[in-house]
Amino acid sequence: MxxxxxxxxxxSANGFPPPAHPQFSIYQCNNQxxxxxxxxxxxxxMIGFKKVRAGHVLYGRTKYDHESGSMMFFKPHQLxxxxxxxxxxxxxxxxxxxxxxxxxxxxxxxxKYHYFDYEANEALHLSxxxxxxxxxxxxxxxxxxxxxxxxxxxxxxLANVDTLLKYSQRFYKRQFLNRxxxxxxxxxxxNEEVNRYINNGLLTSKGLPSVQxxxxxxxxxxxxxxxxxxxxxxxxxxxxxxxxLISEAKNRLIGEDRSVSEIAYALGFENLSYFSRxxxxxxxxxxxxxxxxxxx
Numbered sequence: 001m002x003x004x005x006x007x008x009x010x011x012s013a014n015g016f017p018p019p020a021h022p023q024f025s026i027y028q029c030n031n032q033x034x035x036x037x038x039x040x041x042x043x044x045x046m047i048g049f050k051k052v053r054a055g056h057v058l059y060g061r062t063k064y065d066h067e068s069g070s071m072m073f074f075k076p077h078q079l080x081x082x083x084x085x086x087x088x089x090x091x092x093x094x095x096x097x098x099x100x101x102x103x104x105x106x107x108x109x110x111x112k113y114h115y116f117d118y119e120a121n122e123a124l125h126l127s128x129x130x131x132x133x134x135x136x137x138x139x140x141x142x143x144x145x146x147x148x149x150x151x152x153x154x155x156x157x158l159a160n161v162d163t164l165l166k167y168s169q170r171f172y173k174r175q176f177l178n179r180x181x182x183x184x185x186x187x188x189x190x191n192e193e194v195n196r197y198i199n200n201g202l203l204t205s206k207g208l209p210s211v212q213x214x215x216x217x218x219x220x221x222x223x224x225x226x227x228x229x230x231x232x233x234x235x236x237x238x239x240x241x242x243x244x245l246i247s248e249a250k251n252r253l254i255g256e257d258r259s260v261s262e263i264a265y266a267l268g269f270e271n272l273s274y275f276s277r278x279x280x281x282x283x284x285x286x287x288x289x290x291x292x293x294x295x296x
Contacts, residue, residue: 001039002039002040004042004043004044005043007021007022007025007095008022010042010095011025020145021145021149023096023097025145026093026094027092027093028090028142029050029090040079040080041079042074042080042095043076043098044074045073045074045075045098045116046093046094046095047071047072047164048073048074048091049071049091049092049131049134049135049138050091071124071126073115074116075116075117076098092138094161096161100158101158104155104158106158106161106165109162113168113169114223114224115168115169115223115224115227124171124172126171127174130171134164137160137167138164141157141161141164144157172227173231176228176231176232177231185232186228186229187229190225190240191240193214194209194241194244197213203268204268206268207268207269208245209241209268211225211237211238211241243282246278249264250283250290252266253290260272260276260287260288263287
């Protein structure tokens with residue numbers, strides 16, 4: 001498997017023009033756009049826009065083969081494959097070495113965009129107006145990239161990359177809403193999976209369900225799951241797991257003649273104090289006080 005450590009190496013190996021900067025580069029694809037026909041990893045963040053006619057992109061665990069204009073986001077060291085790609089129209093690739101972000105707000109901010117952890121089938125599908133916005137920003141980056149580099153170049157390039165990422169976040173929120181209308185509320189499906197987990201006795205054998213486990217059950221990535229749930233309900237996947245378990249805890253405290261610690265451990269909590277803090281946060285009182293009120 002190939003690993004690209006430098007942009008010079010990546011550009012040379014794929015027949016791209018030499019990069020104008022050793023830590024940041026762009027490439028506009030004309031109908032064909034591939035980086036080799038084998039799996040590879042790199043030291044770069046990559047942002048891509050494509051309308052795929054044929055071929056496929058593979059990253060994470062899944063294959064991307066959507067025909068509409070879509071954006072994809074790759075983080076450093078992520079396994080990627082672009083094979084036999086033919087595009088309906090021009091596309092583009094943006095490559096950003098992590099070191100290029102040093103000292104800039106994007107160095108930390110880019111890590112907070114969960115879509116760099118999404119699977120390929122969770123690419124961002126753009127409307128025509130959104131495509132225009134994306135291309136306008138790319139052209140601004142392109143103009144600055146092709147100018148003679150000076151002390152303002154990096155700041156202006158990253159300002160437009162920052163804006164591009166913010167727009168992408170906005171467009172994903174629109175996609176989350178459309179997805180919910182088409183496929184049903186993710187919250188409902190999520191709670192059904194938590195309920196199935198409990199009914200199958202997995203709390204006892206495996207403990208609390210992880211966000212990763214729940215995402216795999218719903219066939220989406222953990223980051224995408226949390227972002228969809230946050231958009232639909234205002235709460236993350238982990239918060240939904242906690243809410244469901246505290247609701248189950250209240251039911252058991254009312255209906256079972258067992259101690260608080262026994263119920264906590266039965267619900268998969270290995271730490272009683274953690275369970276008590278979480279219960280008080282959600283209910284407003286401790287589980288011991290809750291149980292005593294019921295007895296009185």
